[in-house]
Every structure is written in C-alpha cells, then in structure tokens.
Amino acid sequence: MGDRIIRFAFDGEISAMIGVNNGISQGSPVSPIMFLIFIQHVLGALKQTNEIVILSYADDFAMVTESLYARTNGIRL
Secondary structure: OOOEEEOOEEOOEEOOOEEEOOOOOOOOOOHHHHHHHHHHHHHHHHOOOOOOEEEEEOOEEEEEOOOOOHHHHHHHO
16 A cells, blocks of 8 residues: 555646555455445434435445425435
8 A cells, every 4th residue: 555646637637646645545445344434333323313314335325315495405414
C-alpha cells in the first residue's frame, strides 16, 4: 500500500500527481470488509426504525423512506 499516487481529472483539466499515504485502494479485497466494519453501527441504528429501509450489497448501501411530503423524507434521511 505504499508509493501510491493519484491525479484528478475534471472538466478537461488534469491535476499534477499527488502522493497518497493512507486509505485502501479501490478494488482491494480488504475494501468491502473495512467498509462493513466502519458502517455496521450506522446500519444497526437505522434498522431500529421502520421509517427507513436499508438496501445493501457488498460495499454499497442506500436508505429509502417515503411519505407524502419531501420535507418529511429529508428530515428522516
């Protein structure tokens, strides 16, 4: 995990190379495991309410709620 570099590209502009000294590389087999360890307390807390439904797969999740009002949905999420 050492000697990694990245660069950003946005709207036709490309940045200079930047050294990265922490984090897990995208595609690493450790990534989904670390994500689940990190997020488990959030998902556990959200399971205790029936106003929010959690959809998850591997290292991704979505929160879904519904009501008649967008403001209510925003507050819940």
